[in-house]
Amino acid sequence: MPKKHVTISDVADKAGVSKMTVSRVINHKGEISATTRQRVLDAMQELGFRPNRIAKRLATNATCQIGIVVPSISNQYFGAIIEGAEQFLWEHDYQILLCHTGGDPARQQAIMRILEDNRVDGVIVLSAHSSGEAMSRALANQRAAVAINTNVTPGVATCIFTDEIKSMALAVHHLMANGRRHLGYIGFEIDTYASHERRRGFDLALHQAGLVLDAPKQCATIPTQFGPDTNAIIGQLLTSNPKLDALVCFNTAIAAKALQTCTELNRHIPNDIAILGYDDDLIAELMTPPLTAVELEIPKQDVGALAAHLLLQHLKDRNSQPEDVILHHKLVVRSSAP
Amino acid sequence: MPKKHVTISDVADKAGVSKMTVSRVINHKGEISATTRQRVLDAMQELGFRPNRIAKRLATNATCQIGIVVPSISNQYFGAIIEGAEQFLWEHDYQILLCHTGGDPARQQAIMRILEDNRVDGVIVLSAHSSGEAMSRALANQRAAVAINTNVTPGVATCIFTDEIKSMALAVHHLMANGRRHLGYIGFEIDTYASHERRRGFDLALHQAGLVLDAPKQCATIPTQFGPDTNAIIGQLLTSNPKLDALVCFNTAIAAKALQTCTELNRHIPNDIAILGYDDDLIAELMTPPLTAVELEIPKQDVGALAAHLLLQHLKDRNSQPEDVILHHKLVVRSSAP
DNA sequence: TATAGTCTTGTTACCGGTAACGTGATCGGT
DNA sequence: ACCGATCACGTTACCGGTAACAAGACTATA
Numbered sequence: 001m002p003k004k005h006v007t008i009s010d011v012a013d014k015a016g017v018s019k020m021t022v023s024r025v026i027n028h029k030g031e032i033s034a035t036t037r038q039r040v041l042d043a044m045q046e047l048g049f050r051p052n053r054i055a056k057r058l059a060t061n062a063t064c065q066i067g068i069v070v071p072s073i074s075n076q077y078f079g080a081i082i083e084g085a086e087q088f089l090w091e092h093d094y095q096i097l098l099c100h101t102g103g104d105p106a107r108q109q110a111i112m113r114i115l116e117d118n119r120v121d122g123v124i125v126l127s128a129h130s131s132g133e134a135m136s137r138a139l140a141n142q143r144a145a146v147a148i149n150t151n152v153t154p155g156v157a158t159c160i161f162t163d164e165i166k167s168m169a170l171a172v173h174h175l176m177a178n179g180r181r182h183l184g185y186i187g188f189e190i191d192t193y194a195s196h197e198r199r200r201g202f203d204l205a206l207h208q209a210g211l212v213l214d215a216p217k218q219c220a221t222i223p224t225q226f227g228p229d230t231n232a233i234i235g236q237l238l239t240s241n242p243k244l245d246a247l248v249c250f251n252t253a254i255a256a257k258a259l260q261t262c263t264e265l266n267r268h269i270p271n272d273i274a275i276l277g278y279d280d281d282l283i284a285e286l287m288t289p290p291l292t293a294v295e296l297e298i299p300k301q302d303v304g305a306l307a308a309h310l311l312l313q314h315l316k317d318r319n320s321q322p323e324d325v326i327l328h329h330k331l332v333v334r335s336s337a338p
Numbered sequence: 339m340p341k342k343h344v345t346i347s348d349v350a351d352k353a354g355v356s357k358m359t360v361s362r363v364i365n366h367k368g369e370i371s372a373t374t375r376q377r378v379l380d381a382m383q384e385l386g387f388r389p390n391r392i393a394k395r396l397a398t399n400a401t402c403q404i405g406i407v408v409p410s411i412s413n414q415y416f417g418a419i420i421e422g423a424e425q426f427l428w429e430h431d432y433q434i435l436l437c438h439t440g441g442d443p444a445r446q447q448a449i450m451r452i453l454e455d456n457r458v459d460g461v462i463v464l465s466a467h468s469s470g471e472a473m474s475r476a477l478a479n480q481r482a483a484v485a486i487n488t489n490v491t492p493g494v495a496t497c498i499f500t501d502e503i504k505s506m507a508l509a510v511h512h513l514m515a516n517g518r519r520h521l522g523y524i525g526f527e528i529d530t531y532a533s534h535e536r537r538r539g540f541d542l543a544l545h546q547a548g549l550v551l552d553a554p555k556q557c558a559t560i561p562t563q564f565g566p567d568t569n570a571i572i573g574q575l576l577t578s579n580p581k582l583d584a585l586v587c588f589n590t591a592i593a594a595k596a597l598q599t600c601t602e603l604n605r606h607i608p609n610d611i612a613i614l615g616y617d618d619d620l621i622a623e624l625m626t627p628p629l630t631a632v633e634l635e636i637p638k639q640d641v642g643a644l645a646a647h648l649l650l651q652h653l654k655d656r657n658s659q660p661e662d663v664i665l666h667h668k669l670v671v672r673s674s675a676p
Numbered sequence: 677t678a679t680a681g682t683c684t685t686g687t688t689a690c691c692g693g694t695a696a697c698g699t700g701a702t703c704g705g706t
Numbered sequence: 707a708c709c710g711a712t713c714a715c716g717t718t719a720c721c722g723g724t725a726a727c728a729a730g731a732c733t734a735t736a
Contacts, residue, residue, distance in 0.1 A: 055692035288626035393722035
């Protein structure tokens, strides 16, 4: 049973002043005599006054709410970034409106519309479906926007990109420096920045090393939802190309599946074949054998905080479009690919 | 550059009708002649009208926003539940305001206050710090509330609890049925419902089996933030009580650490010692050896959806306080504890 | 044709705050 | 003692919708 809410008018009456005076006390605006302030404060205390943010939003045309749009919430990668952003925004008295797209472009658009209707002060978009300009138009409607690993038309948002070309070079060079010559790549069947770039980076890195890629024999993609056939797909890659002596996997979950499959097929890790994963370093460390992984240089929470920071900065000073940021990776070598 | 927002008045002028008529068209309320409706619809279309939800909230005293309060977002367990709730609420045109407490009771209280200020229609609280009535009071102020694995005074919220006593019985009985007699338990240093209940369930299950628990020699707790000393703590338990032939771990991450530690100490799994984890079944399956785990009977997304469903139900019919729900577990046997 | 009832639409006030401007009181300086 | 500046606070209008009631147009009925 929610109690009836106390309004500013109630407080004003009780303290014997005008609404505006109360408002000024609350917002520390203008000059107020010490005695009046105290009287208002007392009245607020006594009545248990809590300001109605809805009304404030309407009057000020600022919501102190930020929309965050992610493909999935149950994914630790996104979860950590969201958490970092939420932390930072909380400290600055902003709330977050969280929506997940499930990778569905139509839903993604619907979400952007709803966020507009909610008049959020800005949005942070993570790894959006990369098919185009719908997102760019949506972002252009926002007061401020930060896009992480999402291709948008220049100017509509501050962009944060991970340098996947370099990260993949790191991975490939490490493997080749340790004698691997026949590398395979396993990715997801999704249409995102990271998905494209890592795949592209793989090509480039091989090319740089003077190798030519025979994609059908070296690369496989699997559905994001694992099923009983997941290992079969990986197995097919391994058997159709028995020479493979290293597998680069789009993320740790795939790497784990690869590890299972290799065990099933009696390929010893790392003697017969090396396995290298991406991103989920905490889990990578828990595996047996522990997985060599490419991981962001800074914690994912910090990425979220950075995004939030850039957003608020742009919100504070509308002229300053903050510069785009490139994030780099490091290689954490463990026994799956020494 | 966000374009100037179109208001209902603009549409009304354009269509040559009153604001109320436009409002009625938008909300499908009252009778409107087909021609007028079409005229309004056309005007809305032409002007690109989008209703301002802030104003609507203020007028209707309903926000269509639900607060969700969790200890952590980067945790897959919570992430999946949030995702399920968000999915369900999205389908019913509700947005979620997400906050994480980091396990800090003070912050938890602050969050509840902010959510009140935001006039959310209801809140879902997950695994809140169990120390007491502050949360209960906060929930009592809400129009509707659902508490998951959180102790609150009866009536202030619809409660969802996991039956940890039974789940632990499942675990312990399985281990003993397979000849284990010296069980250990490793938990977290946190003050939550699940933390207490699993520990208590461990005691009870041993007692039921006719064993007496020697807590100092059988139980250990570790900080939630893993560090280099994590394995040391587990190692100390193992060496101080060499008889231990099974470890029950509060979650999969701890189980993984236990697995590492056992390997370091040359205890073979499962011959010398069995390891059993909780909850993160997806990860448990990826481990080597795969971990036996106690897992919820229904997917975690469904738990979130259930919570959201109960919340909306209560919101729709304020008299009906939905009944509390008890969730049960199943045992997924793998090779770490066959 | 008068009358009541139904449809459709307009009017007014209000949700709970804030912006912008107005006003009386106090104050220092000459 | 007069004047402008500053201080402390009040007034009015407005943010963009909706609730509640009023009112005109039209229909059916007697």
